[in-house]
Amino acid sequence: xxxxxxxxSRLADKTxxxxxxxxxxxxxxxxxxxxxxxxGTDVPRxxxxxxxxxxRLATGRNRLKRIVRESFRHHRTELPGLDIVVMNQxxxxxxxxxALFGSLDAHWRQCNQRHSEKAGKS
RNA sequence: AGAGUCGGCCAGGCAAUCGCUGUGUUUCCGUAAAGAAAUGCAGAGGAAAGUCCGGGCUCCGUCAGGCAGGGCGCCAGGUAACACCUGGAGGGUGCGAGCCCAUGGAAAGUGCCACAGAAAAUAUACCGCCCGCAUUUGUUUGCGGGUAAGGGUGAAAUGGUGCGGUAAGAGCGCACCGCGCGGGUGGUAACACUCCGCGGCACGGCAAACCCCGCCUGGAGCAAGACCAAAUAGGGGAGCAUGUGGACCGCUUGGUCCACUCCGGGCCUGAACGGGCUCCCGGGUAGGUUGCUUGAGGCAGUCGGUGACGGCUGUCCCAGAUGAAUGAUUGUCCACGACAGAACCCGGCUUAUGGCCGGCUCUUUCU
RNA sequence: CGGGGCGUAGCGCAGCCUGGUAGCGCACCACAAUGGGGUUGUGGGGGUCGGAAGUUCGAAUCUUCUCGCCCCGA
Numbered sequence: 001x002x003x004x005x006x007x008x009s010r011l012a013d014k015t016x017x018x019x020x021x022x023x024x025x026x027x028x029x030x031x032x033x034x035x036x037x038x039x040g041t042d043v044p045r046x047x048x049x050x051x052x053x054x055x056r057l058a059t060g061r062n063r064l065k066r067i068v069r070e071s072f073r074h075h076r077t078e079l080p081g082l083d084i085v086v087m088n089q090x091x092x093x094x095x096x097x098x099a100l101f102g103s104l105d106a107h108w109r110q111c112n113q114r115h116s117e118k119a120g121k122s
Numbered sequence: 123a124g125a126g127u128c129g130g131c132c133a134g135g136c137a138a139u140c141g142c143u144g145u146g147u148u149u150c151c152g153u154a155a156a157g158a159a160a161u162g163c164a165g166a167g168g169a170a171a172g173u174c175c176g177g178g179c180u181c182c183g184u185c186a187g188g189c190a191g192g193g194c195g196c197c198a199g200g201u202a203a204c205a206c207c208u209g210g211a212g213g214g215u216g217c218g219a220g221c222c223c224a225u226g227g228a229a230a231g232u233g234c235c236a237c238a239g240a241a242a243a244u245a246u247a248c249c250g251c252c253c254g255c256a257u258u259u260g261u262u263u264g265c266g267g268g269u270a271a272g273g274g275u276g277a278a279a280u281g282g283u284g285c286g287g288u289a290a291g292a293g294c295g296c297a298c299c300g301c302g303c304g305g306g307u308g309g310u311a312a313c314a315c316u317c318c319g320c321g322g323c324a325c326g327g328c329a330a331a332c333c334c335c336g337c338c339u340g341g342a343g344c345a346a347g348a349c350c351a352a353a354u355a356g357g358g359g360a361g362c363a364u365g366u367g368g369a370c371c372g373c374u375u376g377g378u379c380c381a382c383u384c385c386g387g388g389c390c391u392g393a394a395c396g397g398g399c400u401c402c403c404g405g406g407u408a409g410g411u412u413g414c415u416u417g418a419g420g421c422a423g424u425c426g427g428u429g430a431c432g433g434c435u436g437u438c439c440c441a442g443a444u445g446a447a448u449g450a451u452u453g454u455c456c457a458c459g460a461c462a463g464a465a466c467c468c469g470g471c472u473u474a475u476g477g478c479c480g481g482c483u484c485u486u487u488c489u
Numbered sequence: 490c491g492g493g494g495c496g497u498a499g500c501g502c503a504g505c506c507u508g509g510u511a512g513c514g515c516a517c518c519a520c521a522a523u524g525g526g527g528u529u530g531u532g533g534g535g536g537u538c539g540g541a542a543g544u545u546c547g548a549a550u551c552u553u554c555u556c557g558c559c560c561c562g563a
Binding site for chain 1: 140141445463
């Protein structure tokens with residue numbers, strides 16, 4: 001199983017982010033808001049939008065980014081071709097690592113489920 | 123043992139698995155570039171923070187210099203430079219080790235000092251004290267003068283103590299202390315000493331009020347700056363094709379030259395113009411590349427210096443990301459892990475913060 | 490990352506340069522006026538001047554440090 005996380009699997013520029021923010025499905029709990037939109041390929045891509053407002057210290061923001069990347073790369077092969085942007089909620093700054101991983105697992109499952117439902121309909 | 127004070131050091135370790143960034147080597151794929159794989163090496167801080175100072179670097183401006191504005195401010199040294207550091211001087215504070223100080227000038231000038239108080243700075247006199255004259259039953263009142271010891275006000279009141287002196291007093295005189303000026307001695311200097319002379323004292327505070335004196339200072343900042351440069355729109359140029367009318371040349375096909383200008387309104391006409399195509403040029407947006415890490419560099423030794431620091435020798439290369447890299451999981455050990463994440467780079471300051479070690483001081487107890 | 494600005498009553502602001510009394514509007518409370526309400530008039534209450542040090546006799550004001558918020562530069 002390939003669980004690497006390369007530059008190919010990231011949202012690289014402003015236009016990619018704008019594309020997701022313009023029109024996206026949403027999955028949300030008290031730790032993260034996850035936006036996603038099909039990108040027309042087989043590989044999922046991840047973008048991070050960790051706000052200073054919801055997490056004041058730079059070390060805290062770095063921690064959240066690492067957790068999200070770590071979780072993403074473990075589930076990369078299970079996910080369809082989506083552009084995903086993860087945003088943080090205030091509660092995430094105070095949560096421990098296990099809680100964050102649990103929350104992200106749920107988000108990935110929801111992405112997968114909703115996407116396959118849509119694909120089935122169309 | 124407790125309390126305090128100063129200085130130095132560390133910033134969880136190890137193992138396994140899965141990953142991230144840079145870079146070297148090898149292999150694969152390719153004309154090449156790019157890419158992929160394997161593997162080696164390296165990969166956040168003492169504050170990376172606040173952005174409060176000082177520099178380097180870059181662009182703009184610029185003869186030198188001066189003014190304005192801003193900054194600094196005991197002395198000497200260190201430094202690329204500083205508001206930093208070291209050593210010293212003088213104050214303040216603490217029993218002490220120590221700590222703190224924007225610490226030049228108020229006899230260059232201007233200004234301010236609320237309330238209270240007689241008076242807040244040229245001095246002056248409310249209650250008093252004293253003398254003289256007048257007055258009164260009565261040292262009661264009034265007038266004139268002397269005085270600044272005492273009272274009271276205030277943050278601050280015009281040297282202090284003692285003796286002499288006097289009507290009462292007063293540097294009025296004297297002694298000691300303090301102060302100022304000059305000289306001397308020690309020190310590079312700030313300053314100190316008081317062996318000496320002079321001055322009876324002439325000098326309230328505030329310069330983080332204006333200011334004066336001395337020294338420093340051009341402006342902006344890596345989102346600086348440099349380079350490459352799509353699409354679309356627009357600018358400039360060249361060429362091709364092309365309408366109408368008139369004139370000219372020509373036997374004809376045809377050719378040449380000129381005009382059809384701009385704004386507003388009306389009418390007529392709907393032939394033409396406005397238009398189309400191709401190429402080139404520079405400006406420049408998205409985007410990309412660069413600036414980007416070898417430096418006032420680290421470590422070790424040695425020499426000079428009280429020290430900050432400097433000289434010499436040897437040795438090492440030690441993050442360079444760009445939605446932004448150091449992590450996750452598990453095991454294990456212990457002190458059970460605080461504050462906290464580089465973004466052009468250095469030197470400081472300040473603030474946040476866990477622990478360890480050492481020197482010194484005070485208190486208590488024991489020997 | 491760099492550059493600049495602002496914190497004063499519940500809200501919006503003045504006062505700060507030139508230091509001694511914190512003021513204005515809206516809001517709030519009471520009274521008057523009305524049958525009642527609004528409008529109006531009169532009076533009143535309410536402020537650690539973001540926080541901590543320093544200078545000064547005295548600081549919202551001057552100086553330093555610190556906390557929070559806002560704006561600008563791709």
